[in-house]
Amino acid sequence: MAEGSNLEHLIEREYKAGFVTDVEQESLPPGLSEGVIREISRKKGEPDFMLEWRLQAYRHWLTLREPTWAHVHYPPVDFQAISYFSQPRKDKDRPKSLDEVDPKLLETYEKLGIPLREREMLAGVAVDAVFDSVSIGTTYKAKLAELGIIFCSFSEAVREHPELVRKYLGTVVPQSDNFYAALNSAVFSDGSFVYVPKGVRCPMELSTYFRINAANTGQFERTLIIADEGAQVSYLEGCTAPRRDENQLHAAVVELVALDNAKIKYSTVQNWYPGDEEGRGGIYNFVTKRGVCRGANSHISWTQVETGSAITWKYPSVILQGDNSVGEFYSVALTNNYQQADTGTKMVHIGRNTRSTIISKGISAGHGQNAYRGLVKVLKSAQGARNFTQCDSLLFGNRCGAHTFPYIEVKNRSAQVEHEATTSKISEDQLFYCMQRGLSREDAVSLIVNGFCKAVFKELPMEFAVEAQKLLGVSLEGAVG
Amino acid sequence: MSTVIDRSQADFHRLAGFLPGHQTPWIADLRARALARFAEQGYPTPREEAWKYTDLAPLAGKHFQPLATRDEVVARVAIDDYVLDPQWPRLVFIDGYHVPALSMLPAGVSLAPLAEVLAQSPDTIKPLFTASDEARGFAALNTAFMSDGLCLRLTPNVVLEQPIHFIHIAHGGARPAASYLRHLVLAGRGSRATLIEHYVGEGADAKAGALTSTMTQCVLEEGAALEHYQLNEQGLSVYHFSSVHVHQSRGSRYVSHNVQAGARIARSDLHAVLAEPGAQCVMNGLYFGRGRQIVDNCTFIDHQAPHCSSRQIYRGVLDGESRGVFNGHVMVRQDAQHTDAQQMNSNLLLSDDAEADARPQLTINADDVKCSHGATVGQLNEDALFYLRARGVAAERARAMLVQAFAADIVSHMSAERVRMHLDALIAARLGR
Numbered sequence: 071m072a073e074g075s076n077l078e079h080l081i082e083r084e085y086k087a088g089f090v091t092d093v094e095q096e097s098l099p100p101g102l103s104e105g106v107i108r109e110i111s112r113k114k115g116e117p118d119f120m121l122e123w124r125l126q127a128y129r130h131w132l133t134l135r136e137p138t139w140a141h142v143h144y145p146p147v148d149f150q151a152i153s154y155f156s157q158p159r160k161d162k163d164r165p166k167s168l169d170e171v172d173p174k175l176l177e178t179y180e181k182l183g184i185p186l187r188e189r190e191m192l193a194g195v196a197v198d199a200v201f202d203s204v205s206i207g208t209t210y211k212a213k214l215a216e217l218g219i220i221f222c223s224f225s226e227a228v229r230e231h232p233e234l235v236r237k238y239l240g241t242v243v244p245q246s247d248n249f250y251a252a253l254n255s256a257v258f259s260d261g262s263f264v265y266v267p268k269g270v271r272c273p274m275e276l277s278t279y280f281r282i283n284a285a286n287t288g289q290f291e292r293t294l295i296i297a298d299e300g301a302q303v304s305y306l307e308g309c310t311a312p313r314r315d316e317n318q319l320h321a322a323v324v325e326l327v328a329l330d331n332a333k334i335k336y337s338t339v340q341n342w343y344p345g346d347e348e349g350r351g352g353i354y355n356f357v358t359k360r361g362v363c364r365g366a367n368s369h370i371s372w373t374q375v376e377t378g379s380a381i382t383w384k385y386p387s388v389i390l391q392g393d394n395s396v397g398e399f400y401s402v403a404l405t406n407n408y409q410q411a412d413t414g415t416k417m418v419h420i421g422r423n424t425r426s427t428i429i430s431k432g433i434s435a436g437h438g439q440n441a442y443r444g445l446v447k448v449l450k451s452a453q454g455a456r457n458f459t460q461c462d463s464l465l466f467g468n469r470c471g472a473h474t475f476p477y478i479e480v481k482n483r484s485a486q487v488e489h490e491a492t493t494s495k496i497s498e499d500q501l502f503y504c505m506q507r508g509l510s511r512e513d514a515v516s517l518i519v520n521g522f523c524k525a526v527f528k529e530l531p532m533e534f535a536v537e538a539q540k541l542l543g544v545s546l547e548g549a550v551g
Numbered sequence: 552m553s554t555v556i557d558r559s560q561a562d563f564h565r566l567a568g569f570l571p572g573h574q575t576p577w578i579a580d581l582r583a584r585a586l587a588r589f590a591e592q593g594y595p596t597p598r599e600e601a602w603k604y605t606d607l608a609p610l611a612g613k614h615f616q617p618l619a620t621r622d623e624v625v626a627r628v629a630i631d632d633y634v635l636d637p638q639w640p641r642l643v644f645i646d647g648y649h650v651p652a653l654s655m656l657p658a659g660v661s662l663a664p665l666a667e668v669l670a671q672s673p674d675t676i677k678p679l680f681t682a683s684d685e686a687r688g689f690a691a692l693n694t695a696f697m698s699d700g701l702c703l704r705l706t707p708n709v710v711l712e713q714p715i716h717f718i719h720i721a722h723g724g725a726r727p728a729a730s731y732l733r734h735l736v737l738a739g740r741g742s743r744a745t746l747i748e749h750y751v752g753e754g755a756d757a758k759a760g761a762l763t764s765t766m767t768q769c770v771l772e773e774g775a776a777l778e779h780y781q782l783n784e785q786g787l788s789v790y791h792f793s794s795v796h797v798h799q800s801r802g803s804r805y806v807s808h809n810v811q812a813g814a815r816i817a818r819s820d821l822h823a824v825l826a827e828p829g830a831q832c833v834m835n836g837l838y839f840g841r842g843r844q845i846v847d848n849c850t851f852i853d854h855q856a857p858h859c860s861s862r863q864i865y866r867g868v869l870d871g872e873s874r875g876v877f878n879g880h881v882m883v884r885q886d887a888q889h890t891d892a893q894q895m896n897s898n899l900l901l902s903d904d905a906e907a908d909a910r911p912q913l914t915i916n917a918d919d920v921k922c923s924h925g926a927t928v929g930q931l932n933e934d935a936l937f938y939l940r941a942r943g944v945a946a947e948r949a950r951a952m953l954v955q956a957f958a959a960d961i962v963s964h965m966s967a968e969r970v971r972m973h974l975d976a977l978i979a980a981r982l983g984r
């Protein structure tokens with residue numbers, strides 16, 4: 071079968087971002103205890119309230135059990151075998167500018183195709199790159215500072231702007247929210263912090279590249295973005311990780327706060343190591359992302375392209391608290407080989423005339439298992455709430471799975487809630503039509519898949535959209551059913 | 552919850568010597584095992600995913616006792632209101648037992664009360680009980696206490712022209728009664744029949760209430776066709792739990808019309824296995840909620856073989872402080888290629904305090920399939936109401952017309968005209984106020 075051999079050929083393709091940069095790491099020994107948390111806090115020079123907050127989370131975490139309800143299967147994670155802190159050396163004399171950054175790190179970014187300086191000059195994107203756990207270079211900071219925008223690493227925010235951190239941290243995702251959020255709250259290493267003051271429209275896309283580098287290091291980012299009244303910001307997050315045989319745990323927490331008339335757009339391209347074709351290795355991506363539209367007329371939009379990770383467990387959600395607030399969720403999730411994804415969103419309508427849109431596209435190939443799990447909840451107070459949900463799945467091959475588990479709970483009669491989902495494969499007719507017009511089978515599939523995902527890609531910022539299409543192509547090329 | 556378990560065990564010890572089939576060791580064992588399984592957990596709680604939206608706490612303090620024998624049944628009940636067509640063969644049951652005086656059995660069909668079969672020739676139906684030997688919760692309780700029901704066996708190529716009308720009345724005597732009914736339908740190769748299960752009655756009185764638990768097992772052999780109605784119009788103090796298990800062979804067709812219009816808590820489970828190619832399964836559901844009713848529909852369609860199709864349409868009309876739940880799950884197994892499955896749930900909220908919860912689920916493990924599902928929650932179309940009002944139709948009447956139209960999508964698929972008329976009248980009476 072021609073298609074079969076094509077598929078094999080392409081599936082055998084190695085993970086392109088799979089390499090390890092040889093930088094000495096200063097890590098804590100594996101294991102988790104109050105001592106480890108105190109050590110993390112001390113190393114980062116945090117104020118007391120932060121340490122107390124971490125310890126509170128840790129004590130709560132001890133009372134929790136790992137959730138098992140998701141449609142994913144994996145061997146139990148040994149939380150004592152993970153090292154909870156690692157950072158590149160020379161942390162005492164942090165680089166003040168890119169010139170001081172360890173050239174090896176810069177090389178890593180070069181290999182990944184994200185040359186910081188080039189971006190700085192050409193794309194006008196401010197990049198806050200996280201290499202393992204500590205930020206190593208921040209650009210355009212001065213420019214943003216002029217407008218009063220704070221864009222820095224989380225550790226820096228804790229030191230420089232403790233009042234803001236204290237005011238907002240944990241107000242969207244409390245320490246006790248769930249097992250992984252509690253773990254993250256206890257041990258988070260670093261992440262990004264954004265504050266856009268009243269009435270300011272952030273002039274550029276803010277972006278962070280995450281990269282897990284040291285073997286055996288769970289990375290626990292914490293991101294907090296606050297858009298004050300009338301502010302607007304667009305944030306990009308992209309990830310790749312070197313290949314490795316052992317599973318790595320990644321439990322991030324992202325909190326977004328939008329006040330009156332504010333708008334936050336959060337885009338993710340996730341391409342972490344998915345494991346090999348036998349399902350060995352790969353990242354466990356257990357993430358809690360949530361935004362709250364606290365003010366009237368506020369707007370939060372999540373866009374994600376998930377092609378990596380062995381297991382994805384992720385539900386970027388929006389609490390629509392303010393009247394007339396809007397929540398959006400656009401997602402493309404791809405699972406190939408033995409990847410598993412259980413992803414979706416929660417839209418909780420509290421305010422009057424709140425609106426939400428959910429567009430989810432799942433693609434499964436090989437033995438991939440792809441589940442959409444979502445909740446649309448309309449509370450009694452949400453007069454005139456409106457939701458539209460569409461979840462489509464595309465299947466390649468008869469060993470993969472596509473599942474849809476929506477939950478719809480409506481307590482207000484003036485609400486309009488619609489959900490629809492379809493599952494199909496690429497039809498021979500469509501392929502025939504394209505190939506008849508001179509496209510190769512692969513190009514035809516790529517064209518159709520891109521068409522399938524278009525509703526989501528058009529929500530991504532330009533550079534990201536291009537990258538996402540490429541990524542999807544690489545992950546799927548030739549997997550014609 | 553331990554009290555519920557204790558009471559069930561006490562009831563069981565009191566009744567075990569009377570329940571049909573008690574002389575047959577395998578039946579006695581089956582009952583005892585089922586009770587043991589129930590005693591492990593008691594009633595299901597909202598912590599279980601399948602019972603997430605239905606809290607059985609109101610049941611915990613109540614003690615519904617099954618009657619020990621047929622003799623305890625109070626037979627003086629007028630059934631005229633419940634008979635949909637006097638020509639139809641019918642079986643009338645009161646509080647879990649068959650009342651021969653009110654029934655009219657057809658000639659030439661193997662149709663008998665289950666109690667009779669369990670007492671006289673239990674081994675002929677033994678294989679049908681293997682599946683229920685794992686169930687928990689209400690299904691286990693039902694197996695432990697099943698007192699009677701209907702046993703319909705269709706020989707190959709038999710075609711029943713008239714529907715069989717089963718009527719169960721929750722009547723209750725001096726105390727709140729529990730009825731545990733078990734029905735068996737064995738449709739032989741190429742046979743064709745219509746079965747109407749009809750549940751009515753208020754229990755002893757509105758305060759005491761009653762509990763009706765019913766389980767139906769249908770086996771459809773090759774090419775068999777069964778149209779299966781379940782009409783629940785029990786009083787608002789009755790707790791109604793029904794579950795249906797269907798096993799379909801090649802080319803068979805099962806059509807369910809499930810109407811839940813009564814009971815304080817009505818829970819309906821429908822589970823169909825499409826085991827061989829070409830099987831067709833249709834599930835139409837219509838549910839009405841008013842007062843503080845909870846109507847919980849749970850369906851599971853298991854596509855195990857290629858070239859099968861399933862259609863599900865569930866529609867809910869929710870008023871008062873009621874809650875309507877649709878929890879539908881379509882599973883397509885790995886080798887079930889060319890499956891065509893559709894699932895749709897729509898809800899109308901008529902009051903500010905009503906709630907609709909929808910959970911349409913797809914689990915798909917084959918690629919060459921056509922599966923879709925959808926769910927909506929909304930209210931009556933303002934434009935349509937305006938149109939009718941502008942033409943001089945009173946507000947109440949306009950609302951009733953629109954609800955009738957909404958329900959028509961389900962009702963119009965029913966082939967028994969008498970049932971359609973009955974439901975139209977029921978909807979009109981509900982909305983006429």
